[in-house]
Amino acid sequence: MENSSINTSTQQLVDQLLTNIGSENSPEFQDSIDRLLRHKPGKPVIYIGTGTCGIAAGADKTLAAVQDYLKKNDIDAEVAEVGCIGLCSAEPLMDFQTPGKARVSFREVTANEVAPILDGCFSKHIPKEKVLGQFRNDQFEYWENVPLINDLPFFKKQQRILLHDCGEVDPNSLDEYLARDGYQSFIKTILNYPPHEVIGIVKESGLRGRGGGGYLAADKWKIARETFSDKKYLICNADESDPGAYMDRALIEGNPHKLIEGIAIAAYAIGASKAYIYIRNEYQLAVSRLKNAIQNARDVGLLGDNIFNSGFNLQLILHESPGAFVCGEETALIKSLEGRRGMPRSKPPYPTQKGLFNKPTVVNNVETLFNLPAILQHGPQWFKNIGTQKSNGTKLFALTGDTVNTGLVEVPFGITIEELIYEIGGGIKDDRKFKAVQIGGPSGSLIPESFIDLSIDYDLFSEKNLIMGSGGFVVMDDSTCIVDMVKYFIDFLQKESCGKCIPCREGTNRMYEILNAITNKPVDGAGHGSLNRFRGVMQLESLAQVIKETSLCGLGKTAPNPVLSALQYFREEFEEHIYERKCGTNVCKNLRSFIISFERCTGCMMCAKKCPEDAIVGTARNPHFILKDKCTSCGICYDVCKFNAIDLI
Amino acid sequence: MTNVEDVLIRHKGSERQNLLPILLEVQEVDGYLSEEALTSIGKHLMVPISKIYAVATFYDFFRFSPQAKYRIKLCKGTACHMIGSETLLEELEKQLEISQGDISSDRLFSIELTQCMGACGQAPVIKINDKFYPEVSKKEIVDIISGIKAKEGK
Secondary structure (H helix, E strand, O other), rough: OOOOOHHHHHHHHHHHHHHHHOOOOHHHHHHHHHHOOOOOOOOOOOEOOOOOOHHHOOHHHHHHHHHHHHOOOOOOEEEEEEEEOOOOOOOOOOEEEOOOEOEEEEEOOOOHHHHHHHHHHHHOOOHHEEEEEEEOOOOOOOOOOEEHHOHHHHHHHOEEEEEEEOOOOOOHHHHHHHHOOOOOOHHHHHHOOOOHHHHHHHHOOOOOOOOOOOEEHHHHHHHHOOOOOOEEEEEEEOOOOOOOOOOHHHHHHHHHHHHHHHHHHHHHHOOOOOEEEEEEOOOOHHHHHHHHHHHHHOOOOOEEHHHHHHHOOEEEEEEEEOOOOHHHHHHHHHHHOOOOOOOOOOOOOOOOOHHHHHHOOEEHHHHHHHHHHHHHHHHHHHHHEEEOOOOOOEEEEEEEEEEEEEEEEEEEEEOOOHHHHHHOOOHHHHHOEEEEEOOOOOEEEEEEEEHOOOOOHHHHHHHHOOOOOOOOOEEEOOOOOOOHHHHHHHHHHHHOOOOHHHHHHHHHHHHHHHHHHHEEEEEEEEHHHHHHHHHHOOOHHHHHHHHHHHHOOOOHHOOHHHHHHHHHOOHHHHHHHHOOOOOOOOOOHOOEEEOOOOOOOOOOOOHHHHHOOOOEOOOOOOOEEEEOOOOOOHHHHHHOOOOOOEEEE | OOHHHHHHOOOOOOOHHHHHHHHHOOOOOOOOOOOHHHHHHHHHHHHOHHHHHHHEEEEEEEOOOOOOEEEEEEOHHHHHHHHHHHHHHHHHHHHHOOOOOOOOOOOOOOEEOOOOOHHHHHHHOOOHHHHHOOOOOOHHOOOOOOOOHHHHHO
16 A cells, blocks of 8 residues: 555545544544444454564565465455554564454464464464464454453553554554544644643653653753744654664654654744654665655645644655764754764754754654654643653663563553563563663663662663663673673774764774773784783773763763673673683683593594694594693684584583 | 766755765665766765765765675674674675675675664564565575575576
């Protein structure tokens, strides 16, 4: 249904639903709404989750198999491509809904599973092995012995406001979004509230920017609104470059119109008539869905000049970018949008006063903007009641790493880390032990087990010197080496440093050198290996502190976080690496030590022949030995030995 | 008419701020940014070519030499790293006898490390051109590569 053309019925929906908001619908019209909501489907519906994660797991093949199946068996059914419901570890997901019965969801449906499952469904026999659960809807008859999706541990503690329609609404259909009260908040806002009242409502709701810092969204708006200028801009930051985070992608892929509605409300509030969506071009699916959605909204006058005779104009431009981590910083993003190198500048002046093309500009994150339609629909008090005292609403997390369930989750603020890992995440995979969780992307902190009962809350986090970040939530079990993880994060950050200010450019590089030195054995005296090792003991912590205090932008200021938090909570692992030259988890390959078992070695000489360093000595049919000084821990001997005679110590 | 001219016609009358979208489109059609392409973009936007290079080299995404037929992209996101993308890289390098960032001499394969692809639930992931391979193992890498090699008659 890509690029579905707008027919008269969309215009009718717009006229009926948006011009007289809240008025009674005629029964015939209500019928067509119900059809769009699939409350009264005339024929069976098969839903396939075709977000990027679904496609990566093979949803496109599943989709083709479903279409084949329907054609071959001559069955008349609707196939709906929907966004992601969040449970990535169960992808590809396929749902089945037959008239009168509840919608039931199946997990891990690869192409060759389609026929047996659909055979079962059409003969009213749900194949139990593959069932995930059924959706709650009391208008329908439920399947027997099938759990409700909302009762599954993964979903039970979630509160899905932003994700509410993801997985249910067809992202390419404006009609379906309209049937779900879409754009009503926007139209109500521009027709009934002056901009300063919108800012007041959002301020009262307590909505904080979800990009990382957690500042009140309305405060930023207010400054931009009050700065005098002929032009103002709103930028939606959809340049999600944190490794391990994909909240924005899933939101856009699942429900692009909601983002447009949020942008339109924010632009109206600050008085911007031009808005940009700055999006990573790697997110091809999100880009194409947004393009389609913007076009459809424009066609019915939801974007453009004099929207609904309110006098408000809005031009929305989708700006694809090559993306860089540093462009998460507002001033760098603005430079990039202007077609320059994405390098931050010092503040003030803040972008709210002097931003894009030197005009007042507000940069908001996708998740922040996604909250707006619901806030204006239900009122600020409703939003304030969700979450904690000062962190209101819900937060999305991309739950990844070593938990049983992985995926995108939306939880109210106040939930504890423990609940996220053990209830929603289903605990640690393979019955291993929890070691740490990294919240907030590569420049977040490593949080140890002692903080596991900490609630997700902006103020509690900053009290403990932790940052919320944008929503990466990487769980690590006891097979993870903390030093290796820190090295990985610092490697990422030193590559992403834009190079403008010295503490960040040089400092992250030095930190990486030190970490590299303590995770490798010195091969020879060349280079600065020994010096860096020594620095690991003496200087790592103070170096990190200097970078934190003297860097120009958020990237540099937060880059030392993984080092500092790891040194604070996992110091013994660093000491083990530095003093004993040993990695307890054997992740740091170059620190491994091998020994040849005297009893098991047959003297076949295989290892001695293959050793690239000539570090193994021995004569034929007699046990061999490894020369410790020469061994570089490459592990080739360990791999080639046919008699399991080489042990890792 | 060259591909680049085609792109520039679509961006008629555009300004400096359109530089990145233009570069993206040119790379999309040509596979990389050639010196000639950058020169004509510079003329079109009235921006010195040195500045165009300055911008283009800032972003990891842009390439300045022709690309391999099969571009193997290995995700270097956190989830993939934890689950062992490093060993996959070793296997790829061993199989193709090239290292990360290089192109094989027959221009058939290249290995690139990319930022998180956002498919963390399926870690580790690799992408060959536009096709995803979820939860790949070392063994599957061997199969995939030999499959492509057989197809190309190598």
